[in-house]
Amino acid sequence: MRTMLIILFSAILVDNFVLSRFLGICPFLGVSKSLKTAMGMGFAVLFVLVLAAAITWPINRYLLEGFGIEFLRTLVFILVIAALVQLVETILKKMLPPLYKALGIYLPLITTNCAVLGLTILNIDNGYDFVQSLVNGAGVGLGFMLALFLFSGVRSRVDRADVPAFLKGLPITLVAASLVSLSFFGFKGLIERLFG
Amino acid sequence: MLHALILPLFRLPLAGLAGITLESIAVPVGATAVLALVFGTGLALAAKFFQVPGNEKQAAVRDLLPGANCGACGYAGCDSYAEAVANGEAIPSLCTVGGQATTSALSALMGVEAVAAVxxxxxxxxxxxxxxxxxxxxxxxxxxxxxxxxxxxxxxxxxxxxxxxxxxxxxxxxxxxxxxxxxxxxxxxxxxxxxxxxxxxxxxxxxxxxxxxxxDGAIHRVQCRNPSAALDTRKVCSVGCIGCGRCTKVCPSGAIRVEGALASINQSVCTHCGACFDVCPTRAITRAAEPPVIPPAMPS
CATH class of the missing domain: 3.30.70.20 (Alpha-Beta Plaits)
Known part of the structure; x- marks a missing residue:
């Protein structure tokens, strides 16, 4: 249980994929314009992350390691993620048409969200077992949602600010992103203090 | 029996490639192929199972769109643009990727007049x-x-x-x-x-x-707006249009009109043949250098 909590909290706060590992920056900058789409994207990514962790772990263990073809990991994982995103899209379209519409083009773009591939590969590299992988997936997804949630707030403030002309648009967004990222370094050492 | 015959075959080293056997190629290829087959079948079943009974017209419109999902039309993707067109909420000429071909196909389907987006x-x-x-x-x-x-x-x-x-x-x-x-x-x-x-x-x-x-294209234009009589134009500028009318005579599509002593080319009729450019005595008719760009027809 303690291990699970450590994995969960370090994935959300300390090793936040977006703000500390710099994975999944593209949707982080692309979908953080409004809170509503940010949260929709966060939920979709969370769903895909957990499912991807659940599917890639047995594939890696029984197929890739079983046949001694670990070098195919990246290729096979991308295949899994692409199929998964397509499946999520099909299901969402049937079950939750409003969310499907709100996410629009960003839904298929989860395929190329490197946070998903990063999670699946890091799960293997860290030697997590099946349940730990799932917990890590949920943690990373929650961390992604947190980063998007925080940053959409920052951006709405930046939009109203008087930004110098040469910094308008993407430049000030990147500066703001780096500052938010910097703030997350404050969580370094949190795990040791909490659980150590 | 067959198994015992085939497996050793796989282990034979390939000629000239040290350490590479048929097995080292067949296993990764086979594993990936099986995975892809499983996922493909799963997705096909899911698509069948979760099928949304869609608007027939919308599906027809979607088939005509290029599927680039670029959002240049102002909609979230080809699907949402198709929905808007099918419901009559959007005009059919917004797809810049499909260009003229898509616009005319959509217009024909929706029974409206094609609007050129040149x-x-x-x-x-x-x-x-x-x-x-x-x-x-x-x-x-x-x-x-x-x-x-x-x-x-x-x-x-x-x-x-x-x-x-x-x-x-x-x-x-x-x-x-x-x-x-x-x-x-x-x-x-x-x-x-x-x-x-x-x-x-x-x-x-x-x-x-x-x-x-x-x-785009070898656009011809009368690059003069001086409607004065030939002599007066000639006095003030060596490349002015003198209204001689030679261009109207050679134009095969009737795109050129002379008013006063000034010719002008109707760009929606002009076929870029260049006949007027060749006969213009004062070089008042000029043309863009590049050949006409024909919008590519995208496969649906």
Whole structure:
């Protein structure tokens, strides 16, 4: 249980994929314009992350390691993620048409969200077992949602600010992103203090 | 029995490739193929199981769209644009990827008239160079005053001997937000590749000689707006249109009309054949260098 909590909290706060590992920056900058789409994207990514962790772990263990073809990991994982995103899209379209519409083009773009591939590969590299992988997936997804949630707030403030002309648009967004990222370094050492 | 025969075959080293056996190729390929097959079947079943009974017309529209999902139409993707078109909420000419082919196919399907979405550029309809070694026209006075075309035009219609041509003080250059206009040999010249069709220069020009014309292709245009009689035009500019009408006679599509002593080309009828360009005695008809760009038909 303690291990699970450590994995969960370090994935959300300390090793936040977006703000500390710099994975999944593209949707982080692309979908953080409004809170509503940010949260929709966060939920979709969370769903895909957990499912991807659940599917890639047995594939890696029984197929890739079983046949001694670990070098195919990246290729096979991308295949899994692409199929998964397509499946999520099909299901969402049937079950939750409003969310499907709100996410629009960003839904298929989860395929190329490197946070998903990063999670699946890091799960293997860290030697997590099946349940730990799932917990890590949920943690990373929650961390992604947190980063998007925080940053959409920052951006709405930046939009109203008087930004110098040469910094308008993407430049000030990147500066703001780096500052938010910097703030997350404050969580370094949190795990040791909490659980150590 | 068969198994015992085939497996050793796989283990045979391939000629010339040390350490590589058929097995080391067949296993990864087979594993990936099986995975892909499983996922493909799963997705096909899921698509069947979760099928949304969609609008038939929407599906037909979607089939005609290129599927680039680029969002250039202003909708989230091809699917949402297809829905808007099928419901009659969007016009069929918004897809820039599919271009003219998609627009006409969609228009035919929806039973509306096709609207052409041809990329345009602003163009200065005056080619009379005021300065430089090859000047075509010359000033008839020296203008001293506010350095704008608008101000200069108020004083005896400007300082040029041709009162219809470019004044060359750059009101359009200052109006252009895209830096698409330069002053070359004393007259304004627009670079079509930088023009964004905002038409601010059209409004800024006091001589009203900037026109919007098609951007792509071997566009021919009468680059003169002087309607004076042949002799009067000839006196003030060597590249002015003298209204001789030779272009109207050779034009196979009837795109050229002469009014007063000034020809003009109807760009929506012109076929870029170049016959008028060849016969124009004063070179008032000019053409863009590149060959016509035909919008590619996208497979659906």
């Amino acid at each position: 990329p345009r550029t602003a163009w200065v309809m005056c080619n009379g160079k005021r300065t430089g070694p090859n000047a075509h026209t010359s000033p008839r006075a020296r203008y001293v005053g506010l350095e704008t075309c608008a101000a200069a035009s108020l004083v005896f219609s400007g300082d040029g001997s041709c009162t219809f041509g470019c004044v060359g003080l750059g009101d359009c250059i200052r109006a252009c937000p895209y830096d698409a206009i330069d002053l070359v040999d004393g007259i304004a010249v627009i670079r079509p590749e930088k023009c964004r069709e905002c038409e601010l220069c059209v409004a800024a020009c006091p001589k009203k000689i900037i026109y919007m014309i098609p951007r």
